[in-house]
Amino acid sequence: MFFQRGTQFPCEVIVNDPEVERLHRRVTHSSLTATAVTRKGLGITKLEASNRRSAQTEDYHPLPPGSEAHWEVVERILFIYAKLNPGQSYVQGMNEIIGPIYYTFANDPNIAFRENAEADCFWCFISLMGEIRDFFIRTLDDSESGIGAMMERLMSNLRHHDHQLWNRLRTQELRPQFFSFRWLTLLLSQEFDLPDVIRVWDSLFADANRFQLPDPSLHSNDGIAKRCYAAERFWLQYENSAALPSGGCPGTAQQSH
Incomplete structure (x- = not known):
């Protein structure tokens, strides 16, 4: 696994100084217990507790002196973030947010960029958390x-655009907390393989309104949806063209100069 491998550019100050205590020796790891709801037919609903720490988690062991694993770099970034934000600190799930960011920088084909993967990842993670930090604050x-x-x-949009699916979820008592909580807080990073997550994020971060779900109740039936649909078809038709026609976008008046 990538994060268990040694980084090509370990922090020399830490790995080569015997007087510096490594972070993994200072941090106490704990095991979390999760409770799952199970229901069989029309029988009684049961709560089953399970230990979330797996054998895979145990594989995150430190490497020999002089080297440093990728997971140690990520751990250091999260530790510094928690120290800089004591009001929020570290919340479970942040590691899933930082993982794709660090992976992208640490695998850059440019060796100079790979060498600075930790610093670049830190500042990008800080910037991203500045937009979604409220998702991790319980109050x-x-x-x-x-x-x-x-x-x-999210559910209001689903009800507006796909009422049949929304009603199916409602009748089966599938509350949004059961599925969309993880989708939104972790930005789908747990729903797809890493290459697919990076592709999804590439489109997500390119959208200036990426974390603003519109309220469908605020939109009236004044033809805006039809005009947006027409504009979408227009741009899809000409997205590969070298030049766009001079007639202007459909559904809009041509501006005079």
Whole structure:
């Protein structure tokens, strides 16, 4: 696994100084217990507890002196972030956010960029968390920017665009907390393989309104949806053209100069 391998550019100050205590020796690892809801037919609903620490987690062991694993670099970034943000600290799931970012920088074909993967990853992670940090603050769950409000807007959009699916989820009592909580907080990083996650994120981060789900109740039936659909078809038709026609976008008046 990539994160268990040694990095090509370990932090020399840490790995070569015997007086510096490695972070993995200072941090206490704990095991989390999760509770799953199971239901068989019309029988009684049961809660089953399970230990979330797996054998794969145990494989994250430190490398010999003089070397450093990729997971140690990520651990250091998260540790520094927690120290710089004591009001939020580290919350479970942040490691899933930073993973694809670090992987991308650490595998850059340019060796100079790979050498600075830790610093670049740190600042990109800081920037991204600045946009989604409210998702990881429990006291803000019910605020307008919190994860609770985001899940409500997601379900409102689903009800507006696919009422049949929304009704199916409602009748089966599949609350958004059961599935969309992880989708939104971890940005789908747990739903796809890493190459697919990077591709999804590439499109997500290119959108200026990436974390703003619209409220469908605020839109009226004044033809805006039809005009947007027409514009979308127009751009799809000419996206590979060298030049666009001079007639202007469909559904809009041509501006005079």
